[in-house]
Amino acid sequence: MNEKIYLDNAATTPLDPRVRETMFEIYKSHWGNPSGVHRFSKTMAGLLEEAREQFAGFLGCKPGEIVFTGSATESNNTVLKGIARTLQYKGNHIIISRIEHPSVAKTAGFLQKNGFDVTTLKADRQGHIDLQELKSQIRKETILVSIIFANNEIGTVQPLKEIAKICHQSGVLFHTDAVQAFGKRKIKVKELGVDLLTATAHKIYGPVGSALLYCNSGINFEPLLHGGGQEDGKRASTENIAAISGFARAADIYEQERDEENARYEKWKKEIIRTLDGKIPDMLVNGDVQKGLHNIISLSFKGADSQLLMMQLDRMGFAVSSGSACSSGSVKPSGILQACGIPDSFIRGTLRISPGRFNKDEEIEKFVRILPDIVEKVRKLS
Amino acid sequence: MSLTYICHYSEIGLKGKNRSVFEKQLMHNIKRALRANGCDPLPHLRILDKRVLASFHQPAQSDLIEKSLSDVFGLVHFAQVRQVDNDLEAIKEACLAELEPLSFDSFAIRTKRANKRFAYTSNDVNVFLGAAVVEKMNKKVNLSAPDITCFVEVLDHHSFVYARKIPGAGGLPVGTSGKIMALLSGGFDSPVAAYFALKRGATCEFIHFHSFPYTNKKSQEKVKELALQLNRYQFNAKLHLVPFAETQEDIVLNCPDSLRVVLYRRFMMRLAEKLARKNKARALLTGESLGQVASQTLANMGVVEAVTSLPVLRPLVGLDKNEIIAKAREIGTYDISVRPHDDACTRFMPKHPVIHARLYEVEKAEQALDIEAMVERDFRNIETLEL
Numbered sequence: 001m002n003e004k005i006y007l008d009n010a011a012t013t014p015l016d017p018r019v020r021e022t023m024f025e026i027y028k029s030h031w032g033n034p035s036g037v038h039r040f041s042k043t044m045a046g047l048l049e050e051a052r053e054q055f056a057g058f059l060g061c062k063p064g065e066i067v068f069t070g071s072a073t074e075s076n077n078t079v080l081k082g083i084a085r086t087l088q089y090k091g092n093h094i095i096i097s098r099i100e101h102p103s104v105a106k107t108a109g110f111l112q113k114n115g116f117d118v119t120t121l122k123a124d125r126q127g128h129i130d131l132q133e134l135k136s137q138i139r140k141e142t143i144l145v146s147i148i149f150a151n152n153e154i155g156t157v158q159p160l161k162e163i164a165k166i167c168h169q170s171g172v173l174f175h176t177d178a179v180q181a182f183g184k185r186k187i188k189v190k191e192l193g194v195d196l197l198t199a200t201a202h203k204i205y206g207p208v209g210s211a212l213l214y215c216n217s218g219i220n221f222e223p224l225l226h227g228g229g230q231e232d233g234k235r236a237s238t239e240n241i242a243a244i245s246g247f248a249r250a251a252d253i254y255e256q257e258r259d260e261e262n263a264r265y266e267k268w269k270k271e272i273i274r275t276l277d278g279k280i281p282d283m284l285v286n287g288d289v290q291k292g293l294h295n296i297i298s299l300s301f302k303g304a305d306s307q308l309l310m311m312q313l314d315r316m317g318f319a320v321s322s323g324s325a326c327s328s329g330s331v332k333p334s335g336i337l338q339a340c341g342i343p344d345s346f347i348r349g350t351l352r353i354s355p356g357r358f359n360k361d362e363e364i365e366k367f368v369r370i371l372p373d374i375v376e377k378v379r380k381l382s
Numbered sequence: 383m384s385l386t387y388i389c390h391y392s393e394i395g396l397k398g399k400n401r402s403v404f405e406k407q408l409m410h411n412i413k414r415a416l417r418a419n420g421c422d423p424l425p426h427l428r429i430l431d432k433r434v435l436a437s438f439h440q441p442a443q444s445d446l447i448e449k450s451l452s453d454v455f456g457l458v459h460f461a462q463v464r465q466v467d468n469d470l471e472a473i474k475e476a477c478l479a480e481l482e483p484l485s486f487d488s489f490a491i492r493t494k495r496a497n498k499r500f501a502y503t504s505n506d507v508n509v510f511l512g513a514a515v516v517e518k519m520n521k522k523v524n525l526s527a528p529d530i531t532c533f534v535e536v537l538d539h540h541s542f543v544y545a546r547k548i549p550g551a552g553g554l555p556v557g558t559s560g561k562i563m564a565l566l567s568g569g570f571d572s573p574v575a576a577y578f579a580l581k582r583g584a585t586c587e588f589i590h591f592h593s594f595p596y597t598n599k600k601s602q603e604k605v606k607e608l609a610l611q612l613n614r615y616q617f618n619a620k621l622h623l624v625p626f627a628e629t630q631e632d633i634v635l636n637c638p639d640s641l642r643v644v645l646y647r648r649f650m651m652r653l654a655e656k657l658a659r660k661n662k663a664r665a666l667l668t669g670e671s672l673g674q675v676a677s678q679t680l681a682n683m684g685v686v687e688a689v690t691s692l693p694v695l696r697p698l699v700g701l702d703k704n705e706i707i708a709k710a711r712e713i714g715t716y717d718i719s720v721r722p723h724d725d726a727c728t729r730f731m732p733k734h735p736v737i738h739a740r741l742y743e744v745e746k747a748e749q750a751l752d753i754e755a756m757v758e759r760d761f762r763n764i765e766t767l768e769l
Contacts, residue, residue, distance in 0.1 A: 305639075311631050381639055 003317045005363045009203075009356030010152055010180060010296050011321055016205035016250060016357065023207065023246040034239050035230065044241050051241075051248035058251050059197070059214055060188035067213040067234045068244050072179045072200035073103035074224065075213040076146075078235065079175045079196050080107040082221030083144045084116055087173075091141030097121040097129050098339035099151050104177055105335075108146075117141070123339045126288040127156035131166060138170045149178035149197075150185070153336045153352055154287030155296030157181065164193030173219065179203055183254035184262060184293055189214055201243065205357055206250030210243035261357060265294035268355050268364045272297055279372040284346050286337060297353040300342060301375050304349035305382040312374050313351075318367060321352045349375075349382075385444060387425075388535070388542055389434040389451060389460040389550070405429050408456045408555040412436065414617045415450040431496050431537055448548060453614050455581050456558075457550030461533070463542040468500055470510060476543040477511050477532055478518055484545060488524035489515060493534040500536045507534055554583030556616045561585045562695065563658035564667040565650060566621075568604045568723055571669030571698055573612055573715040574706050578697035579667050580615045587661060588612075588619060589654050591626040591646075593730065601723040606767065608718050613769050620661075621767045624653055629756050630730045636750040639732040643677045644739045645747065646730075647686040652757050655690040657764065665693040671706065672699050681738040688741055 006014070026047065032040025034048050049063065056063040069075045084094065096108050098120050105120075112118045119137045121129045129147060138145075145167050150157045160176060167174040175196035178187060182199035189197055196219065200211035215221075215234065227236025254261075273285055282302035301309070306322035313320055333347040342350075355364060391408060409427045412434065416424055421443075425436040434457075438447070444462055451460050464476040481489065493507040502510070511534065512523050532545040564576040564586040576586050590605040602623055609621045626646075633645045654666050670678045677686075687694050698706055710716035 308634060312635050315631075315635070378635075381635070381637070 004319070005317050005359070005367065006319045007353050007355055007359065007363075007367065008319045008321050010155075010352060010354035012202045012208065013205045013356055014358060015207060015246075016253060018253060019206050019246045019250045022249040023242045026242040026245055030241070034241065035228065044239075047241050047245055048239055051244045054248045054252060055212060058187075058255060060190050061214060062217060064232065065215055065217050067215055067231045068239055069211045069213055069235055070209055070237070070240075072101075072177065072198050072211045074235075075198035075200075075211050076101070076103040076177055077107050078213060078221070078224040079198070080104065080111060080144070080146060081224060083173060083175075083196075083219075084111050086221045087143040091143045093117045093119065093139060093141040093143065095119045095121060095134065095137055095142060095145045097123060097147050099123045099127050099129075099154075099156070099336045100146070100148050101152055101177055101179070104146055104148065121147075123336075125340055125342075126292075127151055127154050127286075127336070127340050128288065129158060129163075131159065131162055134163065135166050138166070138172055142170065142172045144173050144175060146175040146177070148180075149176045149187075150181035150293045150296075151287070151336060152180050152296070153334060154298045154340070155180070155293035156288040157185070157292055160192045160194060164195075167195075168193060180293060180296065183251060184258070184265075184295065186258065189216075195219060201247035201250055204250045204254055206247045207243045210240060210247040212247070262294055265355060268359075268361075269294045269297050271364060272353065272368055273299075275368045276371060280375050282346075283375075284342060286340065286342060286350070295354050295356065297355075298337075299351050299353065300337070300346035301349035301351075301379070302343075302346050303382055304375050304378045306349050306351060308378045308381060309349065309351055309374060312378060313371075316370060316374070318370075320354075322350055349378075384440075385438040385447070386463050386465050386542075387436040387438075387447065387451065387460055388463045388544065389436060389454075390458045391432070391434070391456050391555075392458045404456070404555055404558050405434070407557045408454070409434060411454050411456070411555050411557065412451065415454050415614070416447065418614060418617055419446055419450040421446050421450060433535075452548065452551060454555075455551050455553035455583065455615060456555035458552060459547050459550050461544040461547045463544040465540050465542055468497065468536060468539070468541050470502060470507070473507070473534060473536075473541050473543060474511055474514050476541075477534065478514065480543050480545045481515060481519065481521075481530070481532055484530060486521065486529035488522045488528045488530075490523065490525050490528035490531045491515070491534065492531055493536065495536045497536050497538050507536070551581065551615075553581035556580055556583060557585055559583030560665075561587065561661070561663040562665050562667050563654050563661070563663040564588050565654060565669070566590050566605050566608060567669065568601050568608065568719065569669070570703075570710050570716065570719045571671065571674075571706055573608045573669075573719065574701075574709045574713070575667055575669040575695075575697050576612055577615070577709070577713050577715075579695065580612065584665075585616050586612070586619060586667070587622065587657075587663060589622045589624060589657060591624045591650050591653075593627045593630060594625060596627050596630075596730070597723070604718060604721060604723050606769075608715055609769055611713070611715050611718060619769045621769055622657060623765045623767070624650075624760055625763045625765075626650075626760065629760055632751055632756055634730060637747040640734055640736040641739060641744055641747050642730065642732045643735045644682055644685055644744055647677065647682075648689045648744070648748075649753075649756065649760075651686055651690045651694070652753070653760055653764075655692050656757065656761055658692060663692075665695050666690060667695045667697070669698055670696045671701055671703070672696075674703065676735045676737050679737055681740070682736070685739045685741050685744050 032044045034044040052063040052066045055066045108118045121133050147158050164174050173195045176194050177198045179200050183204035195216045197214040202208040223234050225236045284300040286298035310322050337347045413424050425438040428435050466472040466476045491508045491511045493504040495504045535542045562579050562584045566572045566588045588609045613619045629649050
């Protein structure tokens with residue numbers, strides 16, 4: 001019980017000490033509003049532009065195409081609401097999928113209530129959208145397609161290049177929420193052909209409260225936040241330089257260590273699935289195991305209450321999350337797993353295990369060792 | 383100008399040797415009610431022939447006084463009175479002055495003559511005053527269903543005349559029936575149950591079980607407001623907040639899901655009893671009403687109650703939900719209870735709660751738990767607020 005093993009890195013990651021060092025240096029030595037003219041401001045503006053250039057390098061775009069925001073939720077809201085409002089004269093149709101994060105799905109729902117027409121694409125068993133369906137749903141009123149890069153519950157990665165191609169053939173803008181994929185996948189926006197992309201720091205060992213929006217230079221939209229005209233008028237607010245620099249440092253680490261880290265995740269994923277598959281009956285592995293993100297492992301245990309599994313694991317020191325959320329007193333089964341056609345009896349017993357940079361082999365081994373007994377015990381109680 | 387109120391109590395008049403204890407408590411409670419409502423200075427109180435006489439020597443607002451007195455358990459009714467000498471003419475003047483500002487067609491005079499040395503019988507006084515009112519005000523006497531009744535009480539040294547009798551809260555003075563540990567949930571029922579106990583003269587300490595961090599702090603704030611609302615009947619209650627999430631986890635993780643609710647309640651009873659014994663409360667009280675929900679069957683009540691040897695009072699057993707709601711509105715707890723809050727996160731709620739639990743089954747399920755250690759742990763973590 002004294003041991004604490006964190007396997008919930010898809011929810012948020014701990015701060016990498018190297019990122020912390022970068023941020024701490026700035027907090028210690030630098031301050032000033034980057035919009036000012038004196039030397040304090042100039043230093044901060046320099047740090048800001050340095051970070052912007054770094055991201056331009058990572059993403060293969062121009063520095064001016066990076067907009068720093070306060071959260072991925074803010075980036076997604078900015079895109080959906082901003083594009084909807086700005087391109088309203090062209091049409092009122094938006095396409096998303098059934099496997100979007102709530103910050104896209106609920107924002108689309110808000111637009112729907114305000115006169116926009118929203119089409120929600122279905123997903124297959126592994127969580128892929130159907131490109132034929134996408135093609136057939138695009139019409140002349142369509143102004144935006146927003147499809148998640150890698151799903152946060154099951155890790156399935158969508159064929160972005162193909163989606164972008166279909167969108168551009170019809171002159172429709174394509175946005176992707178790349179929160180889970182950013183870092184773990186090498187992303188070059190021009191090669192992929194995405195017009196807008198959301199990424200955040202706190203899923204890649206950077207600070208909470210720092211995110212970005214890549215926005216192709218040809219695109220203009222009404223900002224979500226009006227004010228001092230920062231970020232080229234696309235996002236007013238004094239920039240949080242320490243957090244932005246920390247974000248850049250976190251992304252930079254991934255540039256160096258991506259392959260090595262992914263190899264570790266892949267090994268753990270295989271080990272977890274292989275070991276449990278024989279030991280736990282009535283278990284489903286969700287998502288695209290071969291080609292999805294290796295740090296997200298979604299397992300469903302028929303007839304086991306995931307709330308109890310999490311509680312029991314927490315008592316043993318393991319932090320994981322479930323395929324459902326207990327919000328305002330009601331446990332709702334995951335809409336994403338429902339979209340994949342997973343039966344409710346399995347969805348209610350779903351765990352998302354997301355190992356991270358600081359886990360050790362022994363921790364994964366221990367987890368795999370104790371899980372079968374816990375599942376068996378919880379099944380008896382459920 | 384001074385104001386005088388006569389406050390009548392009935393039942394405590396019957397309590398024989400203990401009467402002075404009850405009277406003292408009643409006067410104490412009247413003062414506390416007045417003080418709590420901001421009445422200053424407090425009146426002089428004295429017992430006069432099975433009545434409490436309250437004399438306000440400073441100008442005081444009658445609204446404030448009447449609001450205070452109507453919350454005091456033990457009073458059957460009370461009235462602002464005109465105090466005169468034991469003289470028939472003076473009584474007549476007071477009677478006419480009392481009736482003059484009131485609008486009515488028919489009336490009656492009812493005299494009580496506690497002072498038997500007074501030269502006139504009650505009936506004499508009734509007839510004399512009745513004639514005067516008929517003559518002066520041109521109103522009709524109606525003894526069976528008068529619009530208004532003017533009361534005359536002739537005591538040893540003074541007489542009191544009043545026509546506006548205000549009903550009191552009834553019951554017995556709080557503090558004369560011992561102490562109760564009342565389980566308070568935040569819903570509609572438990573505050574009403576506590577009200578009934580207070581009404582019968584008990585003092586209440588309140589105990590609330592919360593599932594923080596599974597639920598937010600709102601339920602605790604709500605319960606605090608409910609306890610404060612009830613506190614106007616007793617003024618210095620304690621509210622004990624018991625962190626219950628760990629015990630719920632223990633139960634959820636070790637016992638069959640259908641028995642959860644019954645098991646939670648058994649632990650609540652154990653903790654409430656332990657605290658009751660420590661704080662010298664002699665009974666537990668719940669807002670259960672027979673058959674209202676699945677856990678409130680006789681079988682389940684029996685299984686829950688089996689863990690305590692203190693009496694478990696359930697004053698709502700005979701009430702329907704709409705009667706409980708009506709009472710809650712009347713005592714001002716409805717508006718607090720109605721606000722939404724996470725009661726216990728549904729992750730702790732079973733899909734199919736047992737309706738007729740059997741004691742041996744429940745006791746067998748509890749063998750998986752270290753009952754003593756759990757109770758000790760929760761007991762240590764109780765947080766007590768003085769209201």
